[in-house]
Amino acid sequence: MKVMTPKVSPSIYIRYNLPEVYLKQFKEICPNIVVEPWNFDEPEPEVTADLSECEILLTLGMRDNLNILKKAKNVKWVHSISAGLDAMLTDVVKNSDVIITNAKGCTSVPIAEHTIALISAFSRDIPTMVKKQRAQEWCKMLPVRTLAGSTVGIIGYGEIGYEIAKRCKGLEMKVIGCRRNPDKKNKKHEPADVVVGMDQVDEVLAKSDYVVVALPSTKDTIHFMNKERFSKMKKDSYLINVGRGNTVAEKDLVDCLRNGKIAGAGLDVFEVEPLPKDHPFWYMDNVIVSPHNAYNSSNHSERVMKLILENLTRFYEGIPLLNVVDKKLGY
Numbered sequence: 001m002k003v004m005t006p007k008v009s010p011s012i013y014i015r016y017n018l019p020e021v022y023l024k025q026f027k028e029i030c031p032n033i034v035v036e037p038w039n040f041d042e043p044e045p046e047v048t049a050d051l052s053e054c055e056i057l058l059t060l061g062m063r064d065n066l067n068i069l070k071k072a073k074n075v076k077w078v079h080s081i082s083a084g085l086d087a088m089l090t091d092v093v094k095n096s097d098v099i100i101t102n103a104k105g106c107t108s109v110p111i112a113e114h115t116i117a118l119i120s121a122f123s124r125d126i127p128t129m130v131k132k133q134r135a136q137e138w139c140k141m142l143p144v145r146t147l148a149g150s151t152v153g154i155i156g157y158g159e160i161g162y163e164i165a166k167r168c169k170g171l172e173m174k175v176i177g178c179r180r181n182p183d184k185k186n187k188k189h190e191p192a193d194v195v196v197g198m199d200q201v202d203e204v205l206a207k208s209d210y211v212v213v214a215l216p217s218t219k220d221t222i223h224f225m226n227k228e229r230f231s232k233m234k235k236d237s238y239l240i241n242v243g244r245g246n247t248v249a250e251k252d253l254v255d256c257l258r259n260g261k262i263a264g265a266g267l268d269v270f271e272v273e274p275l276p277k278d279h280p281f282w283y284m285d286n287v288i289v290s291p292h293n294a295y296n297s298s299n300h301s302e303r304v305m306k307l308i309l310e311n312l313t314r315f316y317e318g319i320p321l322l323n324v325v326d327k328k329l330g331y
Contacts, residue, residue, distance in 0.1 A: 118266030153208030
């Protein structure tokens with residue numbers, strides 16, 4: 001990857017509701033900044049700023065229908081505040097020379113903690129406890145499953161999967177990682193008991209008491225978890241999805257849950273968000289719905305902004321950027 005050192009401070013377009021404290025830090029590195037606020041839970045706004053001289057875009061997303069690249073003909077680098085890039089990687093972007101970076105790694109720990117919370121909730125039957133509490137019923141004999149000795153299969157064993165595996169091993173669980181390149185190592189220490197290729201995913205599903213899906217959204221992962229793959233899972237196993245919503249075929253999952261083909265599902269991401277009010281997931285006793293907030297933490301903004309400021313300095317100095325995305329692979 002080649003980054004050209006600007007002769008002057010680069011012009012930055014920030015498409016994000018950037019806190020004032022960070023805006024000041026940005027301006028210390030680069031005073032040429034235009035901000036058009038956008039919150040994650042709001043519709044994506046039209047671009048009104050003049051982007052003709054803009055070299056850097058900092059945004060929550062970038063969809064082709066806004067033609068941002070046509071307006072920002074001199075852009076060299078786009079950074080996504082989130083790790084997911086499915087809405088950003090259009091054909092126009094993929095076929096351009098623009099460098100794409102994302103927030104990979106900034107959310108891995110909170111997502112892993114959220115995953116453990118969902119697994120633990122099912123193992124101790126917390127949903128039933130809450131239901132009994134509201135009915136003022138004292139019910140001691142609820143079915144529980146000890147996590148120690150249970151097997152968790154992590155489908156999509158990247159940085160998030162690595163952090164999940166570390167925590168599962170701390171609970172004395174058996175961990176199987178499943179990834180496109182099983183020989184690639186995440187870190188010096190490998191917490192998983194075994195790491196296998198995606199060609200062995202059916203075997204992983206058959207062995208796992210908890211199946212954690214942490215896949216990115218690519219053309220190869222859409223509805224990766226479908227009726228056929230659910231049929232490979234144990235009837236008393238649970239599905240946890242903390243990756244991307246479209247990697248799970250929701251209609252197939254609803255059918256499996258209703259017919260007892262798997263025990264339950266903890267879902268943080270969905271095919272349509274916000275989840276429609278008439279969706280079956282809201283009303284199913286064996287489903288835990290979390291509103292795509294697994295990434296959140298008490299220091300989320302600090303972690304994200306630290307990465308961006310580091311990359312901004314690197315860009316200005318002509319040093320290779322962190323978290324550069326392979327646009328063809330989609331992550």
